[in-house]
Amino acid sequence: MDDTTKIAITRRLASAAGHIKGIERMVQDDTYCIDVIKQIQAVQAALNKVSTMMLDNHLRTCVTTAIQGDNPLEREQMLEEVVNVFEVTGKLSL
Amino acid sequence: MDDTTKIAITRRLASAAGHIKGIERMVQDDTYCIDVIKQIQAVQAALNKVSTMMLDNHLRTCVTTAIQGDNPLEREQMLEEVVNVFEVTGKLSL
Amino acid sequence: MDDTTKIAITRRLASAAGHIKGIERMVQDDTYCIDVIKQIQAVQAALNKVSTMMLDNHLRTCVTTAIQGDNPLEREQMLEEVVNVFEVTGKLSL
Amino acid sequence: MDDTTKIAITRRLASAAGHIKGIERMVQDDTYCIDVIKQIQAVQAALNKVSTMMLDNHLRTCVTTAIQGDNPLEREQMLEEVVNVFEVTGKLSL
Numbered sequence: 001m002d003d004t005t006k007i008a009i010t011r012r013l014a015s016a017a018g019h020i021k022g023i024e025r026m027v028q029d030d031t032y033c034i035d036v037i038k039q040i041q042a043v044q045a046a047l048n049k050v051s052t053m054m055l056d057n058h059l060r061t062c063v064t065t066a067i068q069g070d071n072p073l074e075r076e077q078m079l080e081e082v083v084n085v086f087e088v089t090g091k092l093s094l
Numbered sequence: 095m096d097d098t099t100k101i102a103i104t105r106r107l108a109s110a111a112g113h114i115k116g117i118e119r120m121v122q123d124d125t126y127c128i129d130v131i132k133q134i135q136a137v138q139a140a141l142n143k144v145s146t147m148m149l150d151n152h153l154r155t156c157v158t159t160a161i162q163g164d165n166p167l168e169r170e171q172m173l174e175e176v177v178n179v180f181e182v183t184g185k186l187s188l
Numbered sequence: 189m190d191d192t193t194k195i196a197i198t199r200r201l202a203s204a205a206g207h208i209k210g211i212e213r214m215v216q217d218d219t220y221c222i223d224v225i226k227q228i229q230a231v232q233a234a235l236n237k238v239s240t241m242m243l244d245n246h247l248r249t250c251v252t253t254a255i256q257g258d259n260p261l262e263r264e265q266m267l268e269e270v271v272n273v274f275e276v277t278g279k280l281s282l
Numbered sequence: 283m284d285d286t287t288k289i290a291i292t293r294r295l296a297s298a299a300g301h302i303k304g305i306e307r308m309v310q311d312d313t314y315c316i317d318v319i320k321q322i323q324a325v326q327a328a329l330n331k332v333s334t335m336m337l338d339n340h341l342r343t344c345v346t347t348a349i350q351g352d353n354p355l356e357r358e359q360m361l362e363e364v365v366n367v368f369e370v371t372g373k374l375s376l
Contacts, residue, residue: 001309001312001315006309006310009309010306010309010310013302013303013305013306013309014306016302017299017302017303017306020295020298020299020302020329021295021299023295024292024295024296024299027283027288027291027292027295028288028292030283032344033283033336033337033339033340033343033344034340034363034364034367036336037333037336037337037340037367038367038370040329040332040333040336041333041367041370041371043329044326044329044330047322047325047326047329048181048326049181050322051180051319051322051323052177052180052181054315054318054319054322055176055177055180055315055319056173056177057315058315058316058319059173059176059177060173061315062314062315063161064161064169064173067157067158067161067162068161068162075158079150079153079154079158081316082149082153082176082316083146083149083150083153085180085316085319085320085323086145086146086149086179086180087142087143087146088320088323095215095218095221100215100216103215104212104215104216107208107209107211107212107215108212110208111205111208111209111212114201114204114205114208114235115201115205117201118198118201118202118205121189121194121197121198121201122194122198124189126250127189127242127243127245127246127249127250128246128269128270128273130242131239131242131243131246131273132273132276134235134238134239134242135239135273135276135277137235138232138235138236141208141228141231141232141235142232144228145225145228145229148221148224148225148228149221149225151221152221152222152225155221156220156221175222176222179222179225179226179229182226182229233373236369236372236373237369239368239372240365240368240369240372243364243365243368244361244365247361247364247365248361251349252349252357255345255346255349255350256349256350263346267338267341267342270341270364271334271337271338271341273368274333274334274337274367274368274371275330275331275334277368277371277372278330278333278334278371279327279330
């Protein structure tokens with residue numbers, strides 16, 4: 001991962017952690033439940049953005065290298081991992 | 095897409111459409127709301143599985159071809175599309 | 189459920205089922221995978237809207253009756269069901 | 283919110299914030315992207331559990347009070363808020 005991306009991702013993660021600390025205080029101060037839930041949803045959206053940036057980086061580096069390389073097992077493993085990460089979206093236990 | 099995958103995906107889609115027709119009847123028969131919602135969630139999980147199968151196929155065909163090819167613009171477009179599809183997960187309008 | 193709501197929900201479900209039949213044809217016609225995935229995501233958004241309408245109706249009818257009633261067990265069951273449905277919706281997103 | 287629930291929720295939030303600080307270090311140490319994404323998804327699942335606990339508490343306190351009360355406007359507002367929070371959770375998943 002290049003340094004610019006690493007710094008950008010680290011900042012977003014630090015911001016999300018700080019956001020959660022703020023939500024902790026909201027809970028301790030008896031903030032209205034719905035407002036707390038909305039802040040949690042905002043953190044989840046921010047974390048989604050970080051995951052997307054990580055995936056973007058992964059596709060441009062490891063996955064590209066594996067697909068251009070001549071190790072079919074490695075290529076297969078890379079693609080499976082990406083698909084699995086995508087599928088977690090649908091991991092539902094009804 | 096190979097024929098086996100196409101048939102498997104088509105069957106799952108037909109099953110999801112049939113499931114929704116069944117939910118329509120549940121609503122007309124005044125089925126308990128929570129039971130209707132659970133059936134809708136089951137269809138959404140089934141559709142997630144279809145999306146995952148489509149993405150799996152896409153990575154193994156178009157994306158692999160583009161990454162192994164020598165058109166950097168096409169490669170870039172492919173990766174962006176995959177990232178965008180992943181990001182829709184986080185498309186949240188608070 | 190009043191008739192207006194029932195008709196509105198039934199129409200949305202019929203539309204979602206029709207949308208999925210259209211996606212089946214897209215797959216059979218070898219439509220570009222990413223375009224298929226986007227259509228599936230559109231159906232999921234439509235189904236999410238239907239679930240929300242069902243929950244809205246449920247809260248205004250059964251849940252309101254149970255909370256105003258004097259059967260604590262029934263009230264407890266109603267609230268648990270709503271919480272469970274909410275939790276599963278969040279799991280669908282993870 | 284009773285103290286037991288408040289302590290339980292605060293602990294889960296503190297744990298999620300700590301988890302994110304750990305993910306920050308993973309990024310700085312160049313941990314494999316897929317492993318980072320999986321950890322982010324674990325935090326999101328933990329946050330989803332906190333939202334569910336908050337909603338559970340909200341339904342048993344404010345919403346119950348409003349529905350048993352005689353202010354129809356307040357009751358209406360409460361139900362709308364719950365429905366909106368549900369709808370956003372579904373959008374997070376699409």
